[in-house]
Amino acid sequence: MAALNELTIAEAGRKLDAGEISAQELTQDCLDAMAAARDMNAFVTETPEIALERAAASDARRASGDTVGPMDGIPVALKDLYCTEGVLTTASSHILDGFIPEYESTVSANLRDDGAIMLGKTNMDEFAMGSATVTSYYGPTKNPWTLDDGKDRVPGGSSGGSATAVAAHLGLAATGTDTGGSIRQPASFSGIVGMKPTYGRCSRWGLVAYASSLDQAGPMTKSVEDAAIMLQSMAGHDPKDTTSAPIDLPDFRAALTGDVRGLKVGIPKEYVIDGMPEEIGALWKQGAEMFRDAGAEIVDISLPHTSYALPTYYIISPAEASSNLARYDGVRFGLRVDGDSLDEMYANTRAEGFGTEVRRRIMIGTYVLSAGYYDAYYVKAQKVRTRIAQDFDAAFNDVDVILTPTAPSPAFAVGEKMDDPIAMYLNDVFTVPASLAGLPGVSVPAGLSAEGLPLGLQVIGRAFDEETMFRAAHVLERQAAFTAKPAGMRG
Amino acid sequence: MSLDTETVRRIAYLARVQIPEAELEPLAGELNNILGWIEQLSEVNTDDVEPMTSVADMDMYKRADAVTDGDCREAVLANAPDGKGAFFTVPKVVE
Numbered sequence: 001m002a003a004l005n006e007l008t009i010a011e012a013g014r015k016l017d018a019g020e021i022s023a024q025e026l027t028q029d030c031l032d033a034m035a036a037a038r039d040m041n042a043f044v045t046e047t048p049e050i051a052l053e054r055a056a057a058s059d060a061r062r063a064s065g066d067t068v069g070p071m072d073g074i075p076v077a078l079k080d081l082y083c084t085e086g087v088l089t090t091a092s093s094h095i096l097d098g099f100i101p102e103y104e105s106t107v108s109a110n111l112r113d114d115g116a117i118m119l120g121k122t123n124m125d126e127f128a129m130g131s132a133t134v135t136s137y138y139g140p141t142k143n144p145w146t147l148d149d150g151k152d153r154v155p156g157g158s159s160g161g162s163a164t165a166v167a168a169h170l171g172l173a174a175t176g177t178d179t180g181g182s183i184r185q186p187a188s189f190s191g192i193v194g195m196k197p198t199y200g201r202c203s204r205w206g207l208v209a210y211a212s213s214l215d216q217a218g219p220m221t222k223s224v225e226d227a228a229i230m231l232q233s234m235a236g237h238d239p240k241d242t243t244s245a246p247i248d249l250p251d252f253r254a255a256l257t258g259d260v261r262g263l264k265v266g267i268p269k270e271y272v273i274d275g276m277p278e279e280i281g282a283l284w285k286q287g288a289e290m291f292r293d294a295g296a297e298i299v300d301i302s303l304p305h306t307s308y309a310l311p312t313y314y315i316i317s318p319a320e321a322s323s324n325l326a327r328y329d330g331v332r333f334g335l336r337v338d339g340d341s342l343d344e345m346y347a348n349t350r351a352e353g354f355g356t357e358v359r360r361r362i363m364i365g366t367y368v369l370s371a372g373y374y375d376a377y378y379v380k381a382q383k384v385r386t387r388i389a390q391d392f393d394a395a396f397n398d399v400d401v402i403l404t405p406t407a408p409s410p411a412f413a414v415g416e417k418m419d420d421p422i423a424m425y426l427n428d429v430f431t432v433p434a435s436l437a438g439l440p441g442v443s444v445p446a447g448l449s450a451e452g453l454p455l456g457l458q459v460i461g462r463a464f465d466e467e468t469m470f471r472a473a474h475v476l477e478r479q480a481a482f483t484a485k486p487a488g489m490r491g
Numbered sequence: 492m493s494l495d496t497e498t499v500r501r502i503a504y505l506a507r508v509q510i511p512e513a514e515l516e517p518l519a520g521e522l523n524n525i526l527g528w529i530e531q532l533s534e535v536n537t538d539d540v541e542p543m544t545s546v547a548d549m550d551m552y553k554r555a556d557a558v559t560d561g562d563c564r565e566a567v568l569a570n571a572p573d574g575k576g577a578f579f580t581v582p583k584v585v586e
Binding site for chain 1: 494498499507510518525529531540545546547548552572
């Protein structure tokens with residue numbers, strides 16, 4: 001039998017239910033895999049004692065017939081952006097040195113209450129600002145996918161530690177967060193499924209804030225079915241977050257009917273961009289063919305403001321970040337660097353505590369919100385954001401889901417794209433538009449690049465229609481039949 | 492619009508981030524590159540378009556106006572880097 005950490009949530013759930021395995025055995029295999037893979041730097045903090053304690057509690061519940069659902073006994077990794085009670089939470093930033101929350105984020109509390117087992121906190125780009133997990137104060141995370149050139153590949157970002165944890169089977173699944181693509185792009189780079197729900201589906205309470213009008217929690221998993229199972233636990237209305245939608249959850253797993261006959265799949269012509277490798281365009285075409293073969297109808301659509309999404313995002317997200325990150329003042333939590341006056345203490349603390357990219361975005365954000373520039377930059381970006389959302393509204397009059405590539409390239413080497421911020425920003429060219437419109441999107445591994453690195457395709461759905469998006473993604477997953485494994489992990 | 496080092500110094504002060512003198516000019520260059528790239532938004536016609544302030548098409552959920560939290564001074568102070576007794580501390584601000 002394969003090691004238990006290689007199971008999916010659905011498979012492990014069946015074995016747990018059948019009494020073939022225990023949550024403690026399952027958890028121990030994950031902890032062993034984590035210990036053997038420390039050079040990948042997927043975790044900032046490992047929590048083996050908590051994991052084994054919760055696993056024992058899960059086994060005890062199961063023994064007495066009190067199992068609380070399909071996540072009970074499932075070991076998962078949490079991105080280090082989720083505040084966890086009594087466990088160091090850093091957002092991979094120096095400025096949160098020693099921060100041990102007194103409370104649990106709503107989403108991780110939902111998972112905990114449903115019996116999921118926390119394995120540890122995963123590495124990420126500092127404050128979720130990045131697309132490669134290279135801006136972490138704790139150093140870069142490695143992608144388990146490698147080539148023969150001896151260079152380490154990035155796992156994508158910002159949820160890169162979570163992506164590696166899932167791709168390398170260090171956990172059965174992981175949580176991520178997605179502001180402009182931070183779940184979907186690393187999923188594409190790492191050959192896993194990564195799903196960003198509709199804005200408002202998951203509570204943001206207890207997530208370290210980056211850009212509040214965009215941030216969403218979501219699952220990173222080995223299959224679409226697992227993403228549906230895990231989202232069911234994570235999502236739901238939370239009175240502590242006024243932007244959390246006060247609507248009932250559908251049964252996401254039940255939406256996976258395997259049938260897309262008559263479904264209309266939109267192909268937006270503006271997602272053909274300059275400089276995109278031919279193989280990504282080819283994979284996108286194959287994806288459309290897979291849907292057609294399964295009985296769906298392919299419809300050409302237009303999203304005219306697509307090319308303006310990234311510059312819009314790089315006004316709105318830094319503006320919100322500069323405001324959110326004002327809380328790091330050296331007074332209430334985290335790092336403090338002394339100074340002769342209060343202002344000097346603030347400025348010294350924030351200079352030492354924030355990394356280069358975070359500082360850059362705070363500066364941009366402060367500038368676009370400053371007197372005299374607010375209308376020209378920030379309000380203008382909010383208006384273009386409306387146009388981008390209107391594009392999607394119009395398209396969804398004609399189609400049920402939209403199919404695009406997830407990222408414009410496969411995983412690149414650690415160290416590349418470091419000197420040019422805009423080149424790094426372009427990683428999110430296909431994920432940012434749906435983020436700005438608040439729509440759900442999921443990346444499904446669909447093929448390999450010529451060199452042998454995974455590539456994902458993205459399915460975008462209507463707001464609060466994750467069911468149709470999941471149904472389509474599930475069929476795409478079946479048709480693509482992606483079974484490739486990283487070189488070091490082929491049995 | 493182009494940032495000079497004086498403007499970068501002013502933004503750094505507004506953001507309360509200490510930037511060494513020697514880094515002001517390179518930072519101005521980086522920020523100008525990004526702002527230059529963002530400039531393309533001026534091509535978009537946004538006459539009569541409402542700025543988006545909330546992506547969700549719903550009324551904001553409002554909870555009952557009741558006290559739901561409190562009595563947690565120790566928890567609030569637990570992470571203070573220089574807490575003393577029941578207080579956060581800061582450098583002296585009143586002479």
